[in-house]
Amino acid sequence: AQSVSQHNHHVILSEAASLELGCNYSYGGTVNLFWYVQYPGQHLQLLLKYFSGDPLVKGIKGFEAEFIKSKFSFNLRKPSVQWSDTAEYFCAVNRVGGGADGLTFGKGTHLIIQP
Amino acid sequence: NAGVTQTPKFQVLKTGQSMTLQCAQDMNHNSMYWYRQDPGMGLRLIYYSASEGTTDKGEVPNGYNVSRLNKREFSLRLESAAPSQTSVYFCASSEGWDRGPAFFGQGTRLTVV
Numbered sequence: 103a104q105s106v107s108q109h110n111h112h113v114i115l116s117e118a119a120s121l122e123l124g125c126n127y128s129y130g131g132t133v134n135l136f137w138y139v140q141y142p143g144q145h146l147q148l149l150l151k152y153f154s155g156d157p158l159v160k161g162i163k164g165f166e167a168e169f170i171k172s173k174f175s176f177n178l179r180k181p182s183v184q185w186s187d188t189a190e191y192f193c194a195v196n197r198v199g200g201g202a203d204g205l206t207f208g209k210g211t212h213l214i215i216q217p
Numbered sequence: 218n219a220g221v222t223q224t225p226k227f228q229v230l231k232t233g234q235s236m237t238l239q240c241a242q243d244m245n246h247n248s249m250y251w252y253r254q255d256p257g258m259g260l261r262l263i264y265y266s267a268s269e270g271t272t273d274k275g276e277v278p279n280g281y282n283v284s285r286l287n288k289r290e291f292s293l294r295l296e297s298a299a300p301s302q303t304s305v306y307f308c309a310s311s312e313g314w315d316r317g318p319a320f321f322g323q324g325t326r327l328t329v330v
Contacts, residue, residue: 111257136317145307146260146321153316192259196317205250205317206276207259 104129106195108208115183116216123178123211125193132198135176136205137167140190149191152176163187188215220244223308223322230298230329238293238325240308248314249291250275251283253304254324260307266291267314298329 109124127133137149150161157169167178176193193208221242230236242249247268252260252275262275266285280302282294291310295302306325309318 106259134315134317145323146309148319151317194260194317196315198315205262207252207261209257209259 104133104195104197104206106193106206106208108191108193108211110211111209112212112214114214114216117185118182121178121180121183121187121213123191123193123213125176125178125208126174127176127193127195127206128174129195129197130174134196134198135167135169136194136196137161137165137176137178138192138194138207140192140210142189146192149178183213183215185215185217187213189213221308221310221320221322223306223325225325226323228325228327230295230327232299232329234298235294235296236298237295238306238308238327239290240292240322241290242308242310242320243289244310244320245288246310246312246319247288248311248316248318249285250309250311250318251281251291251293252307252309252318253277254307255304263293263306265314295327298327300329303327303329 105128107126135152138146140146152159152169160166191211194205196205224239250265251263261277264283266272269288308322311319
């Protein structure tokens with residue numbers, strides 16, 4: 103089965119700082135890639151997804167992610183964060199045609215934005 | 218509002234008791250999922266149903282059973298609850314299983330004492 107690594111478990115930034123959250127996966131074949139966000143006390147919401155095509159994907163709330171196949175990475179970025187971006191962020195990977203084991207999530211990155 | 222609805226939101230069980238978590242979606246999605254979320258572990262797939270009439274084990278199926286009652290509903294049953302099953306449970310749905318879950322329910326916080 104594939105694995106997903108999110109390198110930073112906790113990130114603290116000031117408002118207006120730029121954000122990049124790392125995500126790497128282990129599967130060598132074709133993948134679908136996702137970023138989810140979970141605001142405090144709420145359920146997960148899909149931020150953005152990559153299936154094919156342009157490797158730079160734009161999502162909701164000004165987030166974007168770039169798929170770099172050679173690096174097995176799908177890093178999440180935002181040029182200027184806001185206090186309301188404080189949340190837990192999860193990267194997830196799904197193998198395409200690789201078997202019936204669904205979506206694998208990373209352990210999450212807890213992002214705190216200080217005003 | 219369209220989405221995924223889970224019940225109950227909170228539950229406390231004694232070890233050995235049984236219960237069923239209910240999930241329904243009204244988006245005509247083919248695939249439905251049950252995940253558990255534990256601190257520092259991310260989300261782990263318990264079972265999923267790629268389409269109506271099919272169910273498959275995920276990463277952590279032991280101690281659980283599921284039923285895809287119809288296209289809308291996907292329930293998770295704990296036959297004999299154990300403290301290790303204390304967790305937050307999320308149901309999710311998507312158009313197709315290889316597209317990943319697009320919508321999540323609000324979650325069920327289960328405590329087994």
